[in-house]
Amino acid sequence: MPFVKDFLSCATDKIPMNMARKRGSVLSLFLNFIEKGGNALPHPGTLFAILAGLVLIFSAIGHYLDWTVIHPATGESIHTVNLLSRDGIHHILLTMVSHYTGFAPLGIVMVALLGIGIAEASGLISAAIRLLIFKAPPRSITFVIVMSGIISNMASDLGYLLIIPMAGIIFHSLGRHPIAGMAAAFAGVSGGFSANLFIGTIDPLLAGLSSEAAQIIDPEYVVLPTANFYFMFVSTFIIAFAATWVTSKFVEPRLGSYSGQAEAEAMNPLTPLEKKALWYTIGVVIIWGLLIFWGLYPSEGFLRGPENSVLRSPVLKGFIAFLFLIAGTMGIVYGAITGKFKNDKDVIKGMVESFKTLSAFLVLVFFASQFVAFFKESNLGLVIAVKGASLLQEAQIGMIPLLILFILLSGFINLFMGSASAKWAILGPVFIPMFMLLGYSPELSQAVFRIGDSVTNIISPMMSFFALIIVYFEKYDEDAGLGTIISTMIPYTLVFTVLWSILLVAWTSFGLPLGPGAPIYYEGVIGY
Numbered sequence: 001m002p003f004v005k006d007f008l009s010c011a012t013d014k015i016p017m018n019m020a021r022k023r024g025s026v027l028s029l030f031l032n033f034i035e036k037g038g039n040a041l042p043h044p045g046t047l048f049a050i051l052a053g054l055v056l057i058f059s060a061i062g063h064y065l066d067w068t069v070i071h072p073a074t075g076e077s078i079h080t081v082n083l084l085s086r087d088g089i090h091h092i093l094l095t096m097v098s099h100y101t102g103f104a105p106l107g108i109v110m111v112a113l114l115g116i117g118i119a120e121a122s123g124l125i126s127a128a129i130r131l132l133i134f135k136a137p138p139r140s141i142t143f144v145i146v147m148s149g150i151i152s153n154m155a156s157d158l159g160y161l162l163i164i165p166m167a168g169i170i171f172h173s174l175g176r177h178p179i180a181g182m183a184a185a186f187a188g189v190s191g192g193f194s195a196n197l198f199i200g201t202i203d204p205l206l207a208g209l210s211s212e213a214a215q216i217i218d219p220e221y222v223v224l225p226t227a228n229f230y231f232m233f234v235s236t237f238i239i240a241f242a243a244t245w246v247t248s249k250f251v252e253p254r255l256g257s258y259s260g261q262a263e264a265e266a267m268n269p270l271t272p273l274e275k276k277a278l279w280y281t282i283g284v285v286i287i288w289g290l291l292i293f294w295g296l297y298p299s300e301g302f303l304r305g306p307e308n309s310v311l312r313s314p315v316l317k318g319f320i321a322f323l324f325l326i327a328g329t330m331g332i333v334y335g336a337i338t339g340k341f342k343n344d345k346d347v348i349k350g351m352v353e354s355f356k357t358l359s360a361f362l363v364l365v366f367f368a369s370q371f372v373a374f375f376k377e378s379n380l381g382l383v384i385a386v387k388g389a390s391l392l393q394e395a396q397i398g399m400i401p402l403l404i405l406f407i408l409l410s411g412f413i414n415l416f417m418g419s420a421s422a423k424w425a426i427l428g429p430v431f432i433p434m435f436m437l438l439g440y441s442p443e444l445s446q447a448v449f450r451i452g453d454s455v456t457n458i459i460s461p462m463m464s465f466f467a468l469i470i471v472y473f474e475k476y477d478e479d480a481g482l483g484t485i486i487s488t489m490i491p492y493t494l495v496f497t498v499l500w501s502i503l504l505v506a507w508t509s510f511g512l513p514l515g516p517g518a519p520i521y522y523e524g525v526i527g528y
Contacts, residue, residue: 032487045367047482055375056084058378058380059083059084059374060084065080067080068080079379080383083377083378092374100369103365103372106369109358111320111324112324116162119327121335121351128278138174142181142184145185146243148185148188149187150189150195150236151197153189153196164182164186164189168182168185168472169264172476173264176252179255179476180255182472182473183251183488186469187239190458191239191455191457192243193420194451196233202421203227206450210445211223211442213429213432213433214432214436218436223518224515226516226518227442227514228518229514230512232447232450242496246492250491251491251492260476260477262475262476277334277338278334281334288325288326292322303315335350364471381416385426400508407448407451407455407500410427410448411455413427414460415462423449423453424449431445440521443515451500451501455497458492470485507520
């Protein structure tokens with residue numbers, strides 16, 4: 001079969017994108033179609049404005065047609081809210097500014113960039129990248145980037161702000177396509193969101209919601225933050241190797257050689273003065289580490305959270321503030337030693353320069369924030385999510401098909417609702433009781449949800465940082481748009497979905513615990 005031969009050839013050899021088109025690769029033709037179709041859409045800012053307008057229209061239609069669902073957690077009737085009514089229009093006008101300024105990624109990006117801007121202007125980030133390149137074997141760079149992206153999720157949004165743009169710089173400096181580097185990092189940070197080698201901030205959040213849902217059936221049941229730790233630990237390596245393979249075999253061959261206008265950063269070896277400055281910055285990190293340890297280790301440490309909790313401490317929940325402080329002090333020390341910073345004006349100048357890169361993002365976020373707010377306030381997101389969950393619940397199918405369908409449903413809903421906790425607050429009270437009555441544990445329900453919630457993050461415009469990813473891509477390709485990102489990331493989504501589903505099926509087939517004290521089956525309904 002000729003087309004199969006062409007497909008395998010394109011998938012295994014690093015040939016330019018135009019050659020792949022000529023040879024008729026099925027995958028390449030499909031992705032090119034998606035990219036052209038997506039990029040034929042209006043500018044992302046305009047697109048979000050159009051989507052916001054459509055939400056307003058459908059909110060009115062849904063209100064008059066009485067689109068209503070019952071919230072599975074509260075039993076409350078959820079009605080579609082007409083945002084084109086008199087009260088709705090007043091609300092839009094009065095909240096337009098607060099929707100913009102209150103959009104979570106906006107403040108996170110701005111505060112983080114203040115610290116990162118100091119570190120970048122001092123030359124610290126460039127030196128660290130050069131050190132990584134000269135020390136790490138070239139064959140392992142992609143794997144290191146993906147793994148760094150996955151692990152960065154325990155530190156809030158560090159991956160979006162630092163790992164992804166850094167990956168583009170690293171790939172560009174190595175003569176590889178910078179967008180391929182950012183795609184690999186994005187796949188790790190966002191596609192591998194649920195996988196990690198450590199317990200992160202999302203684990204106790206989801207566990208609390210799962211406990212509430214499980215208590216609908218069993219009032220004494222508690223889901224621990226470590227509920228999925230074993231499964232997610234193993235998943236980290238599966239996702240890292242999968243993303244590395246997809247980058248090498250699909251993404252880079254399709255993108256071909258980079259011929260854009262962006263200049264690669266000079267990759268000269270570190271000078272003795274730069275090495276000395278790096279040692280001092282390591283000292284800064286050690287000091288910060290000791291300070292944090294001092295605040296967390298004692299049972300009543302000053303950095304512990306409510307009820308002396310470590311997982312709810314400001315170190316984890318307020319990581320962006322620590323990122324600003326740590327990156328800023330490291331940059332100041334490095335710049336002072338190398339002579340890059342001669343006075344406070346140079347430090348402030350570095351912060352100002354970093355904000356210049358935000359102009360496109362600030363415009364885009366205005367329209368994105370309105371769209372997200374309208375979608376939430378109209379209750380259209382809730383209606384879609386609950387209806388989809390109810391259809392799957394009524395299917396009454398076997399365990400493996402149920403798990404696969406739940407993954408697909410979670411992934412589909414993720415295209416419309418960006419917040420993992422918001423989705424689980426809706427889906428958990430439906431699926432956890434259903435799984436428990438079928439003999440499956442709440443920990444299993446949570447693990448299945450987390451797979452679906454992760455794999456489509458990288459192709460969902462509703463993902464909070466999607467607008468920022470567009471800005472990153474535009475740095476190297478001014479024509480990049482939604483189509484470019486989605487077509488580039490779809491191979492990761494497909495491979496992640498298949499491999500993660502296979503891992504889950506194998507895991508449940510062997511009956512392995514998902515985490516400490518977290519079995520596959522729930523024994524409280526034997527004989528139900």
